[in-house]
Amino acid sequence: MILIVTEENRSLHERELTAMHRQRKAVFVDRLQWPLAAPGGLEIDAYDRPDSIYLLSEEPRTGMILGSARLLPTVQRHLMSDLFADLCEVSVPRGPTIWEASRFCVNPSLTMRQDRHDQLWQIIAGILEVGLLFGLDQVTFVAARALLPLTLDAGWDVRVLGRSRPDGDDEITAVAAEITPDGLKTVRDRHGIPGPVTRFRMMPDRAVA
Template identity: 30%
Template structure:
């Protein structure tokens, strides 16, 4: 199931999940992939986490975090503009109220290894469905992100619809690109089909309405 909210709210209502986010990021980015990220007390937290991003989390019924990502408005500081501008290959940095940036995408591969459909990890599919349904519900037209070519293959196999914004650039020895993703029902249906996901993926308390997204 998908749980999502702004970071400041989630730290208050689901502090245990937020802590799991930072631990999973440290395991995924530093220990498993060898990225140059700062880890303290086995947790990866960067300056963008202090900007009250929207966290999107895939959570097991037991309360275990399976996957996570965060969303930031492109109208302010974000990773594409402040950390990875070279991936734009000289093009103007994207800043638009109806375009969000997705970053810090990670999956607990050990916990998710038994959740597969047609070669696609269903945990990955659920997180992506959550991302694009949130964006579509908020009238967002595109999502931009920076990722390496390994992740690009996963996203394409999962049914995402996107185009590169520039040529690959080496970061931490990995060929890294920026992409712009289509936010549409067609995209959501494609991901759902590839991941064999049916029904509502969101966890909501009785009487709770879906959040609006500040772009």
């Protein structure tokens, strides 16, 4: 199950968001040694804003967060426009129907490759579902060397935006994926996802005076 967390319902998900930021710190700061701030053991950056939308993969029985990703509107500042514009051969795709996905993170306790890949397929299906819900045309993201072939073969309509370039010991590539019903169906069929994965928890109704 993928929880959709927006500014509207964020107060319902403080526990889950804290777990997400803690996992991001364990993966990006502790394991990958990215030079990121982690106040209080939580990885939080300038793009964790009120307009950020989070996709949180939750194990329904235990409430454990298994994976996560962040979506940002490209009409505002985002990672590709600020830090990775050189990866795009022409220009950074931007517009009201284009969002950026970033900070894909799998719970570090999931050590089996298949479990980690399953989280990626779930998140991609969640991105497509959210994109269709919000009327998006594209989602952009920057993929590391290990992630790139997985995202290119996930089942959605995806294209590389420019040449890859070195990034420390890794290599990164800018990518754009189309948001279409056919793409969602293919992702579900290819990865054995039987139906919708996303859920949105509403705020309780408030009494009207």
